[in-house]
Amino acid sequence: MAAFNLTINNKSYAIEADPQMPLLWVIRDLAGLKGTKFGCGIAQCGACTIHLDGNPVRSCILPVSAGTGRKITTIEGISVNSDHPVQQAWIEEQVPQCGYCQSGQIMSAVALLKKTPKPTDAEIDTAMQGNICRCGTYQRIRKAIHRAAELHAGQSKKSF
Amino acid sequence: MKQPSSIDRRRFLKITGLTGASFIVGISFSQAEGAPEILNLSHVAGSFELTPYIIIESTGQITIMNPKPEMGQGTWQSIPALIAEELCVSPDQVTIKPTSGEAQIPGQSAGGSSSVRGSYDRLRKVGASAREMLIKAASDQWQVPAEECYAEEAKVYHKPSGKNIGYGELVEAASKLEVPKEPKLKDPSTFRILGKSMPRPDVPLKVNGQAVFGIDAEVPGMVYASVERCRVFGGKLLSYDDSEAMKVKGVQRVVKAERVLGKNRYESIAIVADNYWAALQGRKALKVQWDYQGNDQFNTAAYEQQLRELAKSDGVVAHNSGDFDGAFATAPVKLEALYETPVVAHATMEPMNCTAHWKEDNKVEVWVSCQGAGIIKRELSTVLGIPQDNIIPHILFNGGGFGRRLSADYATEAAMISKATGKPVKVIWTREDDIQLGPFRPMTFSAMKAGLNADGKTIAFQHKVISPSISATNNDKYDKTKADRSMTEGISDQQYEFPNMKNLYVFADIHIPMAPWRSVTSSTLAFAHECFIDEMAAKAGKDPLDYRLGLMTKDSDAKNVLLKLKEVSNWNKPLPKGRGRGVAQYEFFAGLCGQVVEVTKQTNGAIKVDNVFAVIDLGTVVNPDNVKAQVEGGIVMGLVAAVKDGIIFEKGASRQSNFNNNKMLRINEMPKVEVHILANGGPVIRGVGEPGLPPLAPALCNAIYAATGKRIRRLPIDLNKI
Numbered sequence: 001m002a003a004f005n006l007t008i009n010n011k012s013y014a015i016e017a018d019p020q021m022p023l024l025w026v027i028r029d030l031a032g033l034k035g036t037k038f039g040c041g042i043a044q045c046g047a048c049t050i051h052l053d054g055n056p057v058r059s060c061i062l063p064v065s066a067g068t069g070r071k072i073t074t075i076e077g078i079s080v081n082s083d084h085p086v087q088q089a090w091i092e093e094q095v096p097q098c099g100y101c102q103s104g105q106i107m108s109a110v111a112l113l114k115k116t117p118k119p120t121d122a123e124i125d126t127a128m129q130g131n132i133c134r135c136g137t138y139q140r141i142r143k144a145i146h147r148a149a150e151l152h153a154g155q156s157k158k159s160f
Numbered sequence: 161m162k163q164p165s166s167i168d169r170r171r172f173l174k175i176t177g178l179t180g181a182s183f184i185v186g187i188s189f190s191q192a193e194g195a196p197e198i199l200n201l202s203h204v205a206g207s208f209e210l211t212p213y214i215i216i217e218s219t220g221q222i223t224i225m226n227p228k229p230e231m232g233q234g235t236w237q238s239i240p241a242l243i244a245e246e247l248c249v250s251p252d253q254v255t256i257k258p259t260s261g262e263a264q265i266p267g268q269s270a271g272g273s274s275s276v277r278g279s280y281d282r283l284r285k286v287g288a289s290a291r292e293m294l295i296k297a298a299s300d301q302w303q304v305p306a307e308e309c310y311a312e313e314a315k316v317y318h319k320p321s322g323k324n325i326g327y328g329e330l331v332e333a334a335s336k337l338e339v340p341k342e343p344k345l346k347d348p349s350t351f352r353i354l355g356k357s358m359p360r361p362d363v364p365l366k367v368n369g370q371a372v373f374g375i376d377a378e379v380p381g382m383v384y385a386s387v388e389r390c391r392v393f394g395g396k397l398l399s400y401d402d403s404e405a406m407k408v409k410g411v412q413r414v415v416k417a418e419r420v421l422g423k424n425r426y427e428s429i430a431i432v433a434d435n436y437w438a439a440l441q442g443r444k445a446l447k448v449q450w451d452y453q454g455n456d457q458f459n460t461a462a463y464e465q466q467l468r469e470l471a472k473s474d475g476v477v478a479h480n481s482g483d484f485d486g487a488f489a490t491a492p493v494k495l496e497a498l499y500e501t502p503v504v505a506h507a508t509m510e511p512m513n514c515t516a517h518w519k520e521d522n523k524v525e526v527w528v529s530c531q532g533a534g535i536i537k538r539e540l541s542t543v544l545g546i547p548q549d550n551i552i553p554h555i556l557f558n559g560g561g562f563g564r565r566l567s568a569d570y571a572t573e574a575a576m577i578s579k580a581t582g583k584p585v586k587v588i589w590t591r592e593d594d595i596q597l598g599p600f601r602p603m604t605f606s607a608m609k610a611g612l613n614a615d616g617k618t619i620a621f622q623h624k625v626i627s628p629s630i631s632a633t634n635n636d637k638y639d640k641t642k643a644d645r646s647m648t649e650g651i652s653d654q655q656y657e658f659p660n661m662k663n664l665y666v667f668a669d670i671h672i673p674m675a676p677w678r679s680v681t682s683s684t685l686a687f688a689h690e691c692f693i694d695e696m697a698a699k700a701g702k703d704p705l706d707y708r709l710g711l712m713t714k715d716s717d718a719k720n721v722l723l724k725l726k727e728v729s730n731w732n733k734p735l736p737k738g739r740g741r742g743v744a745q746y747e748f749f750a751g752l753c754g755q756v757v758e759v760t761k762q763t764n765g766a767i768k769v770d771n772v773f774a775v776i777d778l779g780t781v782v783n784p785d786n787v788k789a790q791v792e793g794g795i796v797m798g799l800v801a802a803v804k805d806g807i808i809f810e811k812g813a814s815r816q817s818n819f820n821n822n823k824m825l826r827i828n829e830m831p832k833v834e835v836h837i838l839a840n841g842g843p844v845i846r847g848v849g850e851p852g853l854p855p856l857a858p859a860l861c862n863a864i865y866a867a868t869g870k871r872i873r874r875l876p877i878d879l880n881k882i
């Protein structure tokens with residue numbers, strides 16, 4: 001056991017945990033943020049995707065120690081009122097079915113759009129390939145990413 | 161209004177949590193399910209035989225109870241919509257609450273694509289009854305004829321004067337009224353919700369992390385568990401040593417438990433810890449000795465060889481019309497082929513899990529992703545030996561169901577662990593547990609025969625299914641002398657007019673548990689059936705779609721599906737060399753869908769799936785956009801089962817364990833999908849969740865044949881190596 005100070009969604013958390021405990025379980029069970037999901041535990045499905053300093057990472061294989069001193073963002077920290085262009089586009093296109101993979105999908109999509117505000121289909125393929133959706137919402141995910149790019153272009157905000 | 165015999169007002173109030181005046185409308189299922197009686201429950205304050213479907217409080221708060229768990233199939237919208245439409249309230253005026261098995265309502269489960277088609281008339285009548293009572297209450301108060309009043313957006317209006325009054329203010333009066341005998345249903349042309357692509361109310365919760373799935377349940381004082389079970393099916397526990405496991409920081413206890421799945425009982429050892437990570441570490445440190453009982457000799461390759469041998473036997477007759485044997489014997493042109501499909505795992509995105517609390521008074525409360533509150537009550541009661549009334553299920557959003565969550569093995573086991581620990585416990589399966597431990601979709605092999613006459617017309621047809629049986633793996637009393645209906649579903653019900661058809665079933669035993677998997681056996685039988693029809697068309701030298709139409713001289717929904725497919729897929733427009741398209745349709749208990757798949761043979765020889773055109777026939781549609789989503793999803797799941805890893809058993813255990821070796825489709829492999837809906841009314845309402853799946857594999861393989869000349873008779877295939 002060791003003490004860690006984590007900054008999640010701009011809030012700081014004092015955590016007592018085994019240094020090897022993956023960030024996924026720290027975020028879910030110790031910080032109580034349940035939006036980040038467990039799907040495989042071996043970096044294959046993307047359900048546990050979070051941002052570390054803005055970059056998408058698989059929290060199921062990152063030990064808690066890797067999160068200290070970094071800015072951690074989870075699905076709960078993407079916006080205050082679900083009004084991030086990606087969330088809006090996801091609602092417009094009615095993307096989620098069961099919804100279980102969608103936190104991870106959205107985290108990957110937000111990271112993609114941050115770097116590439118107008119992605120091509122090929123860029124979407126590359127960025128989103130790590131996220132499995134068992135319900136098969138891929139066609140809508142693609143549409144929603146294009147739609148989010150449009151929504152963002154129509155807004156005055158500079159970055160995603 | 162009939163008073164139900166047993167009334168327990170206190171219990172009822174506890175269930176609904178109501179105080180103050182309210183107006184409650186429900187259905188009694190004390191009679192046969194076919195003739196439910198709609199009841200005003202406001203005063204009788206129901207017993208367990210009653211369901212309050214609509215609760216309107218004097219504050220104006222409207223609650224609609226939803227008995228169909230949401231697992232991605234859209235019942236969070238489509239079921240309340242049936243009531244809301246007739247009640248004349250808009251979706252955003254309504255709170256939706258899942259039922260928790262409060263009453264003994266049949267149908268507190270979702271499966272078989274039956275939620276909407278099974279509730280369509282019944283729930284609309286519940287809504288219409290409440291609306292008529294509210295209108296009556298208002299017209300009585302205003303002393304005007306009820307005919308001069310109408311309802312809209314949770315208010316009753318008096319047309320001549322323009323006065324209006326909210327439902328909340330009518331609660332008191334409406335609750336004293338008789339339920340109308342024949343409530344008048346709305347004319348569909350006036351629908352505001354049904355038949356429209358309404359946004360699903362669960363979607364906003366699923367884009368910000370707020371949707372609560374079973375795995376997200378939090379109960380005060382809760383501990384976590386990970387459970388070790390034998391990977392070899394049928395293994396018995398010899399001994400275990402938990403001394404190292406107990407040394408792991410955070411591990412509290414190691415307890416024995418049992419996983420009960422139908423007739424199968426599997427011993428298990430639970431590591432209970434402060435947190436899930438500690439439980440996992442403890443599990444790694446646990447040492448267990450299993451006695452495999454010889455089951456480690458089992459492997460898929462040998463079993464499949466056995467199925468091929470069994471294919472030569474006669475089996476039992478599932479269908480017999482005309483004289484197949486005579487017609488086949490004398491047919492100038494004969495075709496025979498054996499088709500083979502694999503075992504697959506459900507692999508719901510949310511792994512199995514359950515939080516259970518066995519309390520001192522033998523009451524068991526569970527928080528779980530399951531396909532029905534009714535399933536939890538029934539299974540827990542049977543397995544744990546406590547009355548159903550002692551079981552309180554909380555059904556949360558399911559991160560996928562696909563038939564896996566029609567079982568409750570994970571819940572009964574969690575309850576036992578809670579009992580042994582004396583604390584609420586959350587059990588989470590690893591992905592490896594989830595993929596390796598079943599139950600699985602069974603494989604089916606199909607021995608096909610057809611006899612054609614000299615001008616290519618089919619005169620004899622046979623589909624013989626050789627397979628393990630879902631029910632035999634779960635039920636001790638399986639009757640081997642009868643053709644298993646669920647293992648032969650659909651093969652005798654297609655609209656093809658074969659003058660002589662004899663379908664057979666050959667039962668093959670297996671000790672591994674099997675379960676329904678989205679679209680059940682149609683998910684494999686359609687592949688054999690519809691690829692073989694294609695073989696017959698090729699033999700007859702006919703276009704595959706026209707050949708099918710030629711076998712359907714009578715009008716039918718299936719024929720309309722094919723005609724629509726022909727149009728929307730531009731079937732008659734030739735494709736360039738190296739590209740091909742294939743068609744398939746399949747009708748079964750859940751519904752009817754046809755698809756055309758287009759593929760390209762790339763320069764490196766790999767097959768790319770370009771487009772899928774789908775036509776689904778529903779009769780009546782509740783939410784077109786959701787139907788499209790479901791068909792898109794069915795297509796993806798059908799594609800995964802056709803072109804990705806199946807489950808292969810070696811030494812008695814599944815070789816596949818996680819998404820690295822039990823691969824799923826990824827976004828870069830997604831074809832363009834276009835879905836068309838046929839909903840031209842009529843008496844039949846067909847299902848939505850499953851029918852999109854069965855046609856995919858045969859349409860794909862028929863397209864590969866068109867593009868390459870190669871017939872696929874065994875799944876899965878590797879699209880890179882055709």
Ligand code: FES
Binds near residue numbers: 037044046048059061
């Ligand atoms: S849970 Fe982390 S990638 Fe699957």
Ligand code: FES
Binds near residue numbers: 096509559
């Ligand atoms: S929406 Fe169910 S897994 Fe993606």
